[in-house]
Amino acid sequence: MNSIIKKPIFLVGCMRSGTTILADLLGSHPNIIHCPFELRSVWSKAGNVPMASPKTHDLKCPCLKENDVQPGQAERLSRAFITEMKKNRGSKNVKHACLLNKNPHLANKLPLVNVLFPDSRFIWIYRDLPSVTSSLKKILNRKVIHYWPEQEDLETVRCWECFFNINSIPPQVDRKRCFPGGDIKYLMEYWFETNKAISDFSQTISSDRIFLIKEEQLIAEPENVLADCQSFLGIPINLPKMMINKIDRNRNELWSNSLPKVEIQSMLNFVQEQGDSLNKIFPEGKLFERYNAMILSKLFSERAEEIKTNS
Template identity: 25%
Template sequence: MKNNSIKARVFLVGCPRSGTTLLQSMLAAHPKIISFPESKFFQRAINPDSFRSKFGLVSTRARANFNQFFADINRKEMQQLLPNKSPLIHQHSQAFIKALDLIAIQQNKSCWLEKTPAHLHRINYIEKLVNNAKFIHIIRNGIDVVSSLYSVSSQYPEIWNGAWNIDKCIQRWLNDIHISNLYSEQYNHSIVKYEALIENPQLELEKLCKFIEIYFDKQMICDRHTVTKDIIRKNEEWKSSVSKEIQNSKQKKFYNLFDANQRKYILNKISVTPNKYRIIL
């Protein structure tokens, strides 16, 4: 028998290169959770700096992104849920949420998980537009995130809008950590540390299942590799490591990429974060 209701709409957010895809693969392996490649829906539909969003109008690229996402997941029929010539953000949002709900119900899932790291910057909009939305924030130490952002943006500059310099990598991590910290005490937000997830995945996943209000299932650890094809697009080569065995990097990339002066500079810059997010080498 198919479910006829959705118990949880969950958004997984965080600074890029913080382990969002790894955690997504674990959660998506749960028998009652469905997940997808990054939709970037709210990121593309809402530009906080534009006059359009101030008047509740969707961005000009929203419809194309909506249609492309559902084409990517082979559900083009969902494109018809979006009203023709709809200019309003809430109409686009209603269509998007209805589509994800329908897909989940059709596959006998009671929860869906949307993972777009940059939706961290649209939380205030999502909370207004999506009923009972829950947010999982994943946080990783600044040393590894800065190193990974610096490396991946240099390797795939066409995807990352050019290679990022050290300061841009640092500032992105600092900004995103600050946002997650602002929501850390709210009932519909849960924060998981990447290092804790690597150290004891079952314990952290049990906490997240309690937060989502579903049972824990060991498939989340054992079968996470089987869902990568459903959550990673073929052209997202930089995410390929998610299918490998879980390992703690122990700052190896940090020492390989940066010289002593650069390491000292990075450590000094990230030391302004709250004590609970600092990493001691």
């Protein structure tokens, strides 16, 4: 077996964008071995690629580029990946299956990944800003404190850092950047910066190496989206009907009920500040107009409800 793993698949997107659902669906294919969960420890320990997590004991998740590649790094990661594939293969043949690594923490490291594995394929899944924001606010409520770092420069793509308990947060740290309890504008910054980084990277590689999926379309038409994705990967169409039937088709209707009015207003402010830049990240375009109308509609409906209640 060659020292560098062949044609690995890296599934990226910001947290709460449907990466787990998609990875589970794709991982059911006989030609794909999905190694949960994110392989952060492998990246950190075998690859010397820090990823903030209690499992890795890393506090930071740095932006890494082409010139950060280290001697022997690809070989060490490949050996560790193959070991993980053997652990998670079930009845699948490791020699004839592809590794699938779902990992949102790779979004600010894609140039590095591309040099390490030049024949890799990338799947980018994205989800609308309102749904991701409300879902992140809900999920970032664990014992680990997630910290959104201040911007160093325009070239450095940020990712979450962490503190393992509230007492370990230095006094100079802005608590509004810490979750749970932080300002949701930083959740929106994360969504924007992560997706923009993936979008920018997608322009540097050939179109036959990256496949884009809109989470809302995956939820609405899972059979069609999965079939297209499997065709992109060059594997036979094999749809997991039982898993598809368990998908919650209403998961994207909940955001407006989980955010108070002041945070919905904050979201509107963020969208209007970004303006046309929102239209340049995703191929569908016109996101600014759609988000602006969507959030204004929610604010107007809440205002109408207040008037009705008070009259």
